[in-house]
Amino acid sequence: MLLGKLADLGGAPTLTLTAPLDWAGLRAALPPALAEAVDDPRNRVALNGALLADKAALQAADGDEIALLPPVSGG
Amino acid sequence: MLLGKLADLGGAPTLTLTAPLDWAGLRAALPPALAEAVDDPRNRVALNGALLADKAALQAADGDEIALLPPVSGG
C-alpha cells in the first residue's frame, strides 16, 4: 500500500512484490524514486496495519501487507 | 434599580427616592444594610444606564435612574 504522495512516486496505490522481503529487499524492489523517498525518516512503514518503530527491521512474509506512509495532513 | 443580591438588601428591585441626590444623599436615603453594601468597591453604580467611574461623584436629578450593581455572574 502506498499512501499520499508516495502513491504518485510508485505510479499506483498498490504494488505487489515477491516475499519474503526485508528492508534491503523492499528498497531493491521499489522504483528508484520511491526507494529513495522511503529512506526519509518522515515516511513511516506499517506491516499488516501495525506501525514499525524501526522500519529497517522489516521482515515481511508471503501475504503480508506493507504500507508506506508519508507525513499526514487531515481535517 | 437594585440588581442581584442588592435587591434583597433593599427589600425590593426598585426604590423611589427624592431628587436631587448626591452620593451622601443617596446613602442617607437607603436602608442601612444597603447603604453599607454600596460602599463596597465591588458594587458599581450606573446613572441612566451609564456606569460611573467614580460613584462618589453621583449627581442625580429628578427622573434620573440610579442602578446599584453587585458583582456579576453570568452564563
Next chain:
Amino acid sequence: MPMCDIRLLPEMFLPGTLIGPFTQANKGMGGVCTFVGEVRPDSEVEALELSHYEPLTLPGMHALADRAFDRFTLMGLLMVHRVGMMRPGEPIVCVSAAALHRRDAIDAVDFCMDHLKSAAWFWKREKRADGWHWIEPREGDHRDLARWQN
C-alpha cells in the same frame, strides 16, 4: 460583511434553530465553533433565575462582540443568552463563531464565553429547598478571564 447576531432571550430556545441558520448564512467559512451551555443539573436546584439590567447588558454583549472581531479574524458571530427563569437542563447560552481558520473560531468562542461568564451584566440565583441563593463566579472563572488580559 461580518454577520453578528446578539440576543437576550426571555424564553426557552432550541440552539439548533439558531445554529443551523447561522451556519447557512456563513457558507464558505472554513469552520464554525459553537458552545451551548445548559443549566447544570443538580438534584437540589429547582430553578435558576438570571436577571439583567437592560441599559448595560445588551450593549455590553455588543461591545464584547466588537472586541472579539478586533481580536480574531471572524466571518460571523452569534451570541445568545437567556434571561429570566430557567429549569435545570435548559440552554442558557449559545455562542457560535465562523472563521476561515479553526484557531480563530475556537478562541473567539472561548473568549466570549469567559467574558459572558464573569464579566457581563448578569446576576444568577438558584432556588433550592431552603429558598433562593445568589451565585457568584467560581475562582476558575476569574482565572479563565485573566487569560485574555494582554
Next chain:
Amino acid sequence: MPMCDIRLLPEMFLPGTLIGPFTQANKGMGGVCTFVGEVRPDSEVEALELSHYEPLTLPGMHALADRAFDRFTLMGLLMVHRVGMMRPGEPIVCVSAAALHRRDAIDAVDFCMDHLKSAAWFWKREKRADGWHWIEPREGDHRDLARWQN
C-alpha cells in the same frame, strides 16, 4: 457511562443530524462544544480528496478519543471525519464534546482538532486547473499541536 461516537464517513454528511442526537444523548451535561470544519472555499480548488489507511486511521481516532477522555473530564465525545472526494463548502470534520464544565468541553474539541489536523492518518490533496497537489500541514498546525505536549 461516557458516550463515544467515532466515525469515518465516505459520503457527504449534515453536521446537524449528528450534533442533535449527540446533544440529546448527553442531557444534563453542563455544556457542549462543537467544531465543524468545511472544505475551505477557494476559487482555484475544484475538488479535495482525503485518503486514509483503514488499519491505522480509525484505530488512531479511537486512541485519540481515549487520550481526550484521560485528559479532560468529559461526558461524551463525537468525532466524525470525511474521507474520499469532497467539494469546497462540504463539511470535512465534526468534533463535539459534552462536559459538566465548559473548559473541558472547549479544550477537548481544541485538542482533538489539533491532532486530527496534523497527527491523524489522513492524506489530503487538492485538484486545481493544473492537476492534483498534495497538501501538508501548515506551520501553524504544528505549533497548535505542540501546545498539548506536556
